[in-house]
Amino acid sequence: MTPKHTRIELLTLGDELLLGLTANSHLTFVGAQLARRGLALARNVTVTDDAEVIARQFAESWAAADVVITSGGLGPTCDDRTREAVAGVLGQRLVFDEGAAAAIRERFARMRREMTENNLKQAMRPERGELLPNPNGTAPGIWVEQDGKVLCMLPGPPSELQPMFVAQVLPRLAARGLLAEGEAYVQVRTAGIGESLLETRLAPVLARHGDALSVAWCAHLGAVDCRLSSPDGRMGRMELEALARECAALLGDDFLCFGHDSLAKVTADLLRSGERMLAVAETATGGMLANCFAEVSGAGKFFAGGCVCYSNESKMQLLDIPEDILIQHGAVSGETAVAMATGAAERLGADYALSITGVRGDSSVPAGEAIFMGLYSPKGAWAKQLSFPGSREIAKQRAVNAALDWLRRELLRTRSASGLEAGAPSMRM
């Protein structure tokens, strides 16, 4: 059961956000974390570092919301005015917290850096507030409960805010019954199938449960998530998981995973479980294909490496592509894509290889208009042509996702053929 009535606002503070110098990663992170626990962020407001502006905006949000989360402005400099501004609105004095001061001093000592006095400002807290320890920085967070509402103030750097939010904020919100103890929905993640076709295929199964079931669809660049929940709790967790397994079985290879694993992670797991190595070769995507495997934890176990080949010479030098192929078919062709994948696999001693070759968006041809992909496997090598509309950045990401999905499907097919798969996909959330 999810506490739908809680109104939660996120206040992101900082001129650098409004000047477009820094992306607002706090909205993406906090929004996604809350959604997983059944709580939708009602509003995000970004305002400047000015104390008066912060006070006015906080007063407005505090009056409207049950929970207000702020980010930024807790540091040691004179620009960091959130603490004072917010305490003023709450009508609380700021007091000096000896324990926090000791922790700050100790952190500087441990890092063998000299502590300037202004750092101790970070040990100030509202008199009836509580400090949240910050193991990744100097400014602690602040937790205040007042008038039946919750205020939670977090430091601005993502590397400090994110672990503090997961380790300290989510459990406190859950303990006060403001969000679900565990994940609020069961997620069926798919790849390579459009949202409308997905809806059509799952409709008969989902319709059976009437309004006891709530279904949300979330599409992102080649992947669509189907989120199953039961708003009034009529369907229990076990029942939702059984339904998710039924959906997965119905979708076959279009099913990617339960939960939140990325396409690269799922593909990597298939490679790892089969003890297979992968190599990649790319032109238009400039290193993005390699990077998405490199991002997976333990990449050395399944990822041999990759080549980014801009010139024809580099294709010949790094991947042993015969000059004939480049001359006869061109660098952007199915033949070259196959030769790139084959060359990468052979040169790097890999079992599988992916290649992407295409033209850049800044020439006369729009980005993604002519992209060829190659797939090398122990059973053979193939090419296919795809085109992606949209900006160059989007086209590159879609091309990478399409290549990953092609490999994933090939690995699934191999696994089925070898009889390694044991029936329905396993439930890992």
Added chain:
Amino acid sequence: MTPKHTRIELLTLGDELLLGLTANSHLTFVGAQLARRGLALARNVTVTDDAEVIARQFAESWAAADVVITSGGLGPTCDDRTREAVAGVLGQRLVFDEGAAAAIRERFARMRREMTENNLKQAMRPERGELLPNPNGTAPGIWVEQDGKVLCMLPGPPSELQPMFVAQVLPRLAARGLLAEGEAYVQVRTAGIGESLLETRLAPVLARHGDALSVAWCAHLGAVDCRLSSPDGRMGRMELEALARECAALLGDDFLCFGHDSLAKVTADLLRSGERMLAVAETATGGMLANCFAEVSGAGKFFAGGCVCYSNESKMQLLDIPEDILIQHGAVSGETAVAMATGAAERLGADYALSITGVRGDSSVPAGEAIFMGLYSPKGAWAKQLSFPGSREIAKQRAVNAALDWLRRELLRTRSASGLEAGAPSMRM
């Protein structure tokens, strides 16, 4: 002279933003574009797609601001309710625009797709409003002037919003005197020098101009910008540019460029002007080093390619690194970094090469703790060790920037030595 009194708010609409499914790129883009023209965004508010919520938030923003920009909710589906909600607050009826309807029909015909009737909803506009043509999608933007204020509604996809904002919104705002006709400041971009040291070095020059000059510092991952402007217009554009040139001369190689070019772009320009080719080889950064050169327009002219080498075997196979070096010094060592750079240059026939080798953050060693870089040039090859605090993502980006800056400085030194450089850096804005 910049119209500082204009209060401008950005309303970003969409559940996908609050659920953390999509990053709010509109804030970054619109904020940066306005800042370049001397106008700081006063507030950004993100709310859900709900018509009532949109109406309430728009009414609040419209009362407080001189200019309100909205993004999203102009599409053809029943979720797209911004148009109706906002027209209601303005007290305007929606009318059907025949010209816009014809453009939408024509777009579908041109793309050989069937047009469903709901697409014509996008031809509706407030009766005293004006439509902004959308050459990159079906939903036109909307421009309304009322009560001495401006409302500008833009479509949600970045590939549609961004060109519309630059080509149609900025000129209209400038024509109404709401922002500067040209760039509002002269920017001196630096690399490889910290903000406080930079301030100290430029202080004597900047102090000369007293309060006629306004200086803003913007730091981002290894680069710091110094923005010079004259709020009351006492210093003209020419005078600001002369001052910027003086700063640049004072900074020597720490000066990167005037304006907004990236470190990769500046480094690429140096390679191109010397007709030199570059190759890269990387482990820990997984393709990011290659990708930042690949992103530069016309990369084929100076970028031969790159290798992402995860395994020792791939280092030997792709880059001809002797096994001895890997065994004796380890994959993460200065010796291996030099061998990687040298191997990449030789294999790809490049004049220069950069390498980055390091451990991943998910092992027992924190990310960035041990990063070695290699630089190969016609004059020799060197390695250096650096360490970067912060999250793995930040450490990777900082490592890439440090490598780029190393190459940039080496190219500058070569250019000076060859006498090619003609005095002070040129002013390209």
